[in-house]
Amino acid sequence: DTGVSQNPRHKITKRGQNVTFRCDPISEHNRLYWxxxxxxxxxxxxxxxxxxxxxxxxxxxxxxxxxxxxxxxxSTLEIQRTEQGDSAMYLCASSSxxxxxxxxxFFGPGTRLTVL
Amino acid sequence: KQEVTQIPxxxxxxxxxxxxxxxxxxxxxxxxxxxxxxxxxKGLTSxxxxxxxxxxxxxxxxxxxxxxxxxxxxxxxxxxQPGDSATYLCAGxxxxxxxxxxxxxxxLLVTP
Numbered sequence: 249d250t251g252v253s254q255n256p257r258h259k260i261t262k263r264g265q266n267v268t269f270r271c272d273p274i275s276e277h278n279r280l281y282w283x284x285x286x287x288x289x290x291x292x293x294x295x296x297x298x299x300x301x302x303x304x305x306x307x308x309x310x311x312x313x314x315x316x317x318x319x320x321x322x323s324t325l326e327i328q329r330t331e332q333g334d335s336a337m338y339l340c341a342s343s344s345x346x347x348x349x350x351x352x353x354f355f356g357p358g359t360r361l362t363v364l
Numbered sequence: 365k366q367e368v369t370q371i372p373x374x375x376x377x378x379x380x381x382x383x384x385x386x387x388x389x390x391x392x393x394x395x396x397x398x399x400x401x402x403x404x405x406k407g408l409t410s411x412x413x414x415x416x417x418x419x420x421x422x423x424x425x426x427x428x429x430x431x432x433x434x435x436x437x438x439x440x441x442x443x444x445q446p447g448d449s450a451t452y453l454c455a456g457x458x459x460x461x462x463x464x465x466x467x468x469x470x471x472l473l474v475t476p
Contacts, residue, residue, distance in 0.1 A: 290368070296462040304462050
C-alpha cells in the first residue's frame with residue numbers, strides 16, 4: 249500500500265502525559281499537513297511542511313504542540329502535558345503540487361487520541 | 365478565514381435516488397476545491413479535485429461543480445447505493461494559504 253500511513257491508530261493516555269504520533273506520507277510527496285478533527289466537525293488545519301521546513305502553523309497549535317519533519321520524509325506530532333480537550337482524531341495528509349499549482353491532498357487513516 | 369458551509373447537514377434517501385450536496389464559501393478567492401468521503405472513525409478519501417482551471421469534475425457516478433463567482437460547489441451523486449452512506453466533506457484551498465478549509469460535512473444515509 250503506497251498511501252499515507254499513521255501510527256498509532258489509537259492512543260489512550262492520562263491527562264498530563266506526553267504523546268507522539270507518526271505520519272509517513274506518500275513517498276514522492278514533498279508537502280505534509282497535520283489536521284485535527286473533533287466529533288461532528290470538519291478537520292481543522294494545524295501545521296504544514298514543505299520538505300523539512302515548517303512553513304505555516306495554526307493558532308490552534310499551542311506551545312504544548314510541536315511537529316517535526318527532520319529529513320523531509322516522515323513527520324512526528326508531539327503533544328506535551330495532554331489535556332482532555334486534546335481528545336480528537338489527528339489526521340495527516342500529503343501532496344505534491346502540479347505545475348499548475350493544484351494541490352490534491354491525500355489523507356491517512358488518522359490517530360484517535362483519548363485523554364482520560 | 366474562509367468559512368465553509370455544507371447543506372444539508374444530514375440526508376436520508378432510498379436507494380436509486382439521485383442527490384445533490386451543497387457547499388458554499390464566504391470568500392470567493394478560492395483556488396481549487398476537493399470533495400472527500402469519510403466513513404465513521406476513518407480517515408478521508410479524496411473523491412474529486414476541481415482544479416483551478418476547471419469548473420467541474422466527474423468520476424463514475426459522481427459529478428462536482430464549482431462556481432467561484434458565487435462561492436458555491438455542488439456534488440451530484442447519481443443512482444445512489446447503500447455503500448454511498450458516509451459523511452461527505454468539501455474543502456477549499458484559498459489563494460493565500462496552504463491549508464484546506466473544511467465544512468462540517470453532510471451525513472448521507474442511503475437505505476435499501
